[in-house]
Amino acid sequence: MNNIILLRTSMHMLLKHTVRSSLTMLGVIIGIAAIIVTFSIGSCAQERVREQIMALGENAIYIIRGNIFKRGSTQSDALGEAWLKERDLEAIIKQVPSITFASRGQDSLNKTEYGIQSIQDFVWGVDPEMLTISQNTILYGTFFSDKHVKERAKVAVLAYNSAEKLFGKENPVGKTVLIDNIPFTVIGKIDKISYFLGGRDPNDKVYVPYSVADRLFATTNQAEGDMGFAALKVAEDASSEEAVRQIRRILRFSHKLDDDDPDDFTILEQQSIARSADIASQIIKLFGLIAAFISLIVGGVGLMNIMLVSVSERTREIGVRLAIGATQGNIRKQFLLEALVLCTAGGTAGAIIGSVLQYILGVLTNLPGTIQLIPVLLSLLVTIAIGLFFGYYPAYKASILNPVDALREQ
Amino acid sequence: MPLLEAQNISKTYTMGDSKLEVLKNINLTVEAGELLAITGKSGSGKSTLMHILGCLDVPTTGSYYFDNELVSQMSPDELAHIRNKKIGFIFQQFSLLEDLDALNNVALPKLYGNASEHEAREAAKKDLELVGLSDRLHHYPSQLSGGERQRVAIARGLVNNPTVIFADEPTGNLDSKTGQVIVDLFKRLNTQEGKTVVIVTHDKELSQATNRVIELVDGHIVSDR
Numbered sequence: 001m002n003n004i005i006l007l008r009t010s011m012h013m014l015l016k017h018t019v020r021s022s023l024t025m026l027g028v029i030i031g032i033a034a035i036i037v038t039f040s041i042g043s044c045a046q047e048r049v050r051e052q053i054m055a056l057g058e059n060a061i062y063i064i065r066g067n068i069f070k071r072g073s074t075q076s077d078a079l080g081e082a083w084l085k086e087r088d089l090e091a092i093i094k095q096v097p098s099i100t101f102a103s104r105g106q107d108s109l110n111k112t113e114y115g116i117q118s119i120q121d122f123v124w125g126v127d128p129e130m131l132t133i134s135q136n137t138i139l140y141g142t143f144f145s146d147k148h149v150k151e152r153a154k155v156a157v158l159a160y161n162s163a164e165k166l167f168g169k170e171n172p173v174g175k176t177v178l179i180d181n182i183p184f185t186v187i188g189k190i191d192k193i194s195y196f197l198g199g200r201d202p203n204d205k206v207y208v209p210y211s212v213a214d215r216l217f218a219t220t221n222q223a224e225g226d227m228g229f230a231a232l233k234v235a236e237d238a239s240s241e242e243a244v245r246q247i248r249r250i251l252r253f254s255h256k257l258d259d260d261d262p263d264d265f266t267i268l269e270q271q272s273i274a275r276s277a278d279i280a281s282q283i284i285k286l287f288g289l290i291a292a293f294i295s296l297i298v299g300g301v302g303l304m305n306i307m308l309v310s311v312s313e314r315t316r317e318i319g320v321r322l323a324i325g326a327t328q329g330n331i332r333k334q335f336l337l338e339a340l341v342l343c344t345a346g347g348t349a350g351a352i353i354g355s356v357l358q359y360i361l362g363v364l365t366n367l368p369g370t371i372q373l374i375p376v377l378l379s380l381l382v383t384i385a386i387g388l389f390f391g392y393y394p395a396y397k398a399s400i401l402n403p404v405d406a407l408r409e410q
Numbered sequence: 411m412p413l414l415e416a417q418n419i420s421k422t423y424t425m426g427d428s429k430l431e432v433l434k435n436i437n438l439t440v441e442a443g444e445l446l447a448i449t450g451k452s453g454s455g456k457s458t459l460m461h462i463l464g465c466l467d468v469p470t471t472g473s474y475y476f477d478n479e480l481v482s483q484m485s486p487d488e489l490a491h492i493r494n495k496k497i498g499f500i501f502q503q504f505s506l507l508e509d510l511d512a513l514n515n516v517a518l519p520k521l522y523g524n525a526s527e528h529e530a531r532e533a534a535k536k537d538l539e540l541v542g543l544s545d546r547l548h549h550y551p552s553q554l555s556g557g558e559r560q561r562v563a564i565a566r567g568l569v570n571n572p573t574v575i576f577a578d579e580p581t582g583n584l585d586s587k588t589g590q591v592i593v594d595l596f597k598r599l600n601t602q603e604g605k606t607v608v609i610v611t612h613d614k615e616l617s618q619a620t621n622r623v624i625e626l627v628d629g630h631i632v633s634d635r
Binding site for chain 1: 461466467486487490491493494495499501505506507509510518519521522523524527566570
């Protein structure tokens, strides 16, 4: 019996038993759909993180007082009395040649009011370079200048959410807000920052000149020249990791730390944060794929199980086929082809269901749902392999039946 | 040369420690063109003998020649080949495939013999005509009466133009009137088509319709007349 007739025989037998066939396919359908969905969601998440890396890009480094990673320490413990010094920053700028921009930083949590609206957001006292370092774009007005810093001008630039909360969609430039009951003139609003990797939303923030914050919002234990943080930008062609190493050495020296003392400051390098996030998303994708693959294997075992039941249910049919001259090869091929047809059909159905699910999830989660060809083709190949692997044993069992014993079966 | 020749064959089934000797030193020859019956009570070994003569099984000891070929040493696939080309089987339970219509049931042995689908269907049509079922080609077994089913099975047994037809209790599931039609059909195949027909039955009436009756008791041939 040639292969095409055998294939048609297999399809005929499967179509005559639709319930059994669809139950057999179910596991494979679910497995393949799961693989496609996890693959595409994983890829989308990864794509998102990549976009964020691109957006952060450009070698920004933040230095924060206190060691926020120090184990067992509460935040106030970690912060301690170890302030960053303005002269630390000067030393860094002098000794690390790859640094192109630097801003001092003074952060405090203050009440900002406009009319009856009030917000409790971070107030960041920074230098004008901060705009370049953070790569924010101005939506309305301008960022403050060196002149504002020098003259201690009471001007403020609002980040997107802070401006929205106080003014709605309205342009806030020219309005006066009260920060800690001190009037400030709003001179700019920053556009929405769409990328951010967890932590505090950078859209909730009020920027004022460093010199103003240093005078008005410094805490009582803060000495002259103490600052909360500093922001730096390294030249694009330079290694930010190398810069981080140099900064750390300078700070440890200036803070007179012994070799076994932990850092009393924290250096956050945006690129390495982004890279960790990228690795994390890859790991999540990998685990998702492993889980999906396991469900496919379970589907394969289910297929084998039902094929085995089918072989024992159809013993009489096998006996009749053997009696009228089917060879062992004919029987083996028939059952193997049945398994393959089921798997391929299940795989195709799974691919379609998976793609539809992925599209729906894409719409719901706002992740761009691109239907990718590679996972679909790959999972079809996998199903064929599963069909061959899990279909072979039942087919083999069917083929070695003794015709007399098989015929005796009712 | 005889068509079938069994020399001193025996068949023993082993179940755990106990051995069951179903056939004991059977010597038997059947010439081409004979119409014979193998009879005996249930458990006498008549079905086992038919399985061996029909190349469905091989003897434990002894030699069996089918059409001058020593089949007692053959591989399963070689046996399948002989069954396909030279033997037609008819079983008590009709043994049609429920998922195929009459035409495709009859065409199946042709397909296993590597005929094309067209060739197989044409041959099947011709044989269904021979057994008087040309108006039932596309009926499924469940849509046919017992007698019709058995005639489909006979057509299937004939489709590869075999030398021998083996029928295991062919009338066992039929009423006497329908059974008679089947018996007449076997007679016609024997006299008009020259087929060798071996019928296994415990039915006295059926065995008397044949030319030779072999009786088995406890795995021995006790009479051959």
